[in-house]
Amino acid sequence: MKQVNIEDAAHGMVAGEDVRGADGVLVLARGTAVDEAHLRAMRAYGVRSLSVVSDEAPPGEAGPGGPDDGTAATEARCRALLAPRFAALDLDAPFGRTVFDLAVRRAAARALACGLDLDAVPAAPPHLAPPPEASLFSARGVDPQSLVSGEVELASLPEVHVRLLDALNSDKTSAGELSTIIGRDPGLAARLLKLVNSPAYGSRAPVDTISRAVALVGRAELATLVMGLAAVHAFGDIDPELCDMRAFWSHGAACGTYAALLAAVCPGTAPDRVFVGGLLHDIGQLVILRRLPAAAGRALLLSRIEGLSIAAAEDAVLGFDHAAVSRALLTGWHFPETLTAMAAGHHQPDGRPEARETALVHVADILATAWAWPAFAGATVPALSEPAWRSLGLSAAVLPGIAVAGEDRIRDTEAVFFPAQTPPQARPHPDPRKRT
Template sequence: MDTVSIDDIKDGMVTAEDVHGQQGVLIIPRGTVLGEEQIRAMRAYGVRDVAMVSDAVQPDDTAARIAASEARCRELLRPRFSGLDLDAPFGRAVFDLAAERAASRALEAGIDWDAPLSEPCLLAPPPEEQLFSATAVDPAGLVSDEVELATLPEVHLRLLDALQSETSSSQELAACIGHDPGLTTKLLGLVNSPHYGSRAPVDSISWAVSMVGRKELTTLAMGLAAVSAFDDIAPELWDMRAFWGHAAACGVYASLLAEDCPGTAPHRVFVGGLLADIGQLVILRKLPAAACRALLLSRTEGLPIAVAETAVLGFDHTAVGRTLLAHWHFPQALTAMVADHLRPDGRPETRETALVHVADILATAWAWPAFSSAPVPALSEAAWDSLGIAPETLAQVAEAGDVRIRDIESVFFAANPLPRH
C-alpha cells in the first residue's frame, strides 16, 4: 500500500482505504477504481493524500479472466464430448461454443475453480421386481393402457380428426381446443411469444389459426397435449425442470436450424424436438429404478443415455417413444422424428428427423450446468451433410436460441422456471 499525493493520482488507481473529507465525510469507499469524477470530488473536499493499493494504474484483467475461465471449461467439458469428433468442423464449432458459453456463465456465477465442483445428484431407488422377473420387459408392455393423454378422448381425438381433415374450419378447431382451458392458455401464450413473431396480441384460438395455420397449430396443440400427459411425475423422483428444459432447447434449436433448411417445417420440427425424449418418461413412470440406474450408468461411465438404457433394459427410449406415439395415433412424420432422431439415415426425405438429431446434440452440448450434464451424443455425418447447413451458422443458432428458449420456458413452465441455457 502506498500513499499518493492528490497531484499524482491517475485514472485507474485503486483506493486501499476509505477516503474522507476534512469534516470526516466519506467521499470514496475502499476498493474504488478512481476516475476523473472521483478525483475532482477529492480535490473539492480538500483531500491531499490518498492510500492506494498501488501507485500504478491497475490493468483491466477481464480478458485474462475470460481466457483462463474458457481454458478451464475446455478441460472440464472434454470428457462429455468424447462421442463427438472435435477435429471435424461441426464438432469443433459445437465444442468451441460450449466452452465460450460455459466460461461466460462460470464468470457470471462466480465459480471458484480451486473448489471441488459439485457432483450431479443421482437417485437410486430400490430394485424393482420387473428387472429380475422371468418375464421380459419390452416397449409395448410399458406403453400398454397405463399411459394416456390427459385430454383423451375429447380433445386429442378431435385434434387428430382436424389434422386429417381438409374441411375443418378455424371455428371447429377453436371449439375443440377450447374444451381444455390449460391447453388453450399455453397455446395462446406460445403464439404470442417472440418465438412465433406475433406483432399484435392474439387473444383467440380462431385468430391463432389464421396467423399460424390450421395444420401448424393443430400439430403444436398435439405436442402440448402430450407434454401435459406427464405433468404428474414427482419432482423428487426426477429433475423434471431439467428434462423439459432440454426438451424446449431441442425444439427451439430444431426450428431455428429449419429456417436455413428449405423444404422443412419449423413448427413441426419444434414439436418433434419437444417430444424427442418422451420415451424416457414412460420408462420413468413404469420402471423408475431402471430409469435411475440407466442415468447412473450414463454419468459414471460417460455413456450416452440411450446406450445405458439398452444395457439396463435391452432397448432405449426411442423405441418406447415410437410405440407411444403410434399408440396415440400421431402423424408418421412426428413419430419418425422421435423414434429415429438418435440414428437418422441421412436421406433427403428424412431431413426433419436429421434436424431433431442435430438439435438434440446442441441442447445437450450447451446445457447448464455444463460440467455435470449428460454426455453429448455422436453425430451422424450423413444426417448433418443432408441439411446443407454451414457450421458457422451454429453461433447464430445459439444466440437466437437463448432468447427463444426463455420464451418457451415462460409459457410452458411459468410456475417453475427452468435453468437458463
C-alpha cells in the same frame, strides 16, 4: 446502430439485427459477434450490408487478438472441465469444434457473470467398473410394446385434444368451430396463445384471440402444436422424486427451438413440425420412468460410471432404449409418422434426404445437451451422425447464430409450460438413489 457494407465488415463487430440472405435464409443472428466464417457465409448468401451495434469486440474479448487474460484463463478451465462430456463428439471436425468452442465460451461467460469458483468444480470422475451383472441387469424381459400397451391408456390424451384433432383432420371444420373447441379448455387456449405470441412465430401484433391464432398458425401446424401440448399434459403427474419435469421439458424446449432455427436455414423442412418433434424426442424416457423406475435408475447409474449416453445405458439394462419406447407410444397415440420418426430415430438418423427433419432433431439434441447450463455436470453429449449432418447441407458457420437466437426463444417456450418457476438446475434424469 449503423449500417456497414459487407466489404467493410470486420471480426468483432456485433450484429444489431438478424442478417438474412437474398432468399430469406438466416445467416447471422442478432447479437452475434462476427468472425471470418460468418463473413464468408454472408458473402456466399449474397448479403451486401448488415446493421451493427458496435465495431468493438464483445465484452470479455480483446479484439482480433482474442480474449483478455482473465477470460482466457476462465475459458481454459472450462475447456478442461467440459472435455469429458464431449468425448463422443469429434472435436477435430468443424461441427464438433464449433459446438465445443461455443459451449466453452458460453460456460465461461456464465461462470464469470455469476462469480462461480471454477477451481471448486470437481473434475469428472474416472470411469469405474460396473456393478455386478446380477444386480444391474435384472430388469430384462420387457419390450417397448409391453410398456406402452398400458401407457396408451394410462397417459390418454384429454378429451378436448382428441376432439380437436378429429376436427383438424376434417376439411369441413371451420376456423370458428376450431376456436370454439379450443376455448373449452382454458389451459390449452392460454398455452396456445403464449406459443403463437412467442418469437418463434414473429407476429408483429399481439395475438389475443383463438380465431386469430388459428389463422396465423394454420391448420396443419395447429394440429402439430396441439399434439405436442397434449403429450406434455399427459405426463404431468410424474413423481418429482423420480424426475425433475421442469428440467426434462426445458431440454425438450431447447431441442425443439434449435431444431426450428436450423429448419429455418434448411429448405424443405418445417420449423413448426420439427419444434414439436424436438419437444417430444425423449418422451419414451417418461414411460420408462413411470413403468420401470428402478431400471431407469440403473440405466442412469451405468451411464455415469461408464460414461455412456443414457440411450446406450438403457439398451444395456433393458435391451432397448427410450427412442424405441417413443415410437411405440406415439404410434399407439396415432401421431403422424413424421413426428414419430423424429422421436424414434433422433439418436441414429440414417442421413436419407427424406429424413432430414429427423436429422434436424438429432443435431438439435446435440446442441441442447452441449449448451445446457449448469454445464459441468450435464449429460454426455451425443455423437454426431456425419451422414445426417451432411444431408442438411449446412455449414458449422450457422451454429453461433443459432446459439444466440435460441436463448430468448427457449426462455419464452419454457414460460408456456412452466410459468413463474425457477430455472432448471440439471439435465432431466432420475436419481438412482431414489426408488431404485
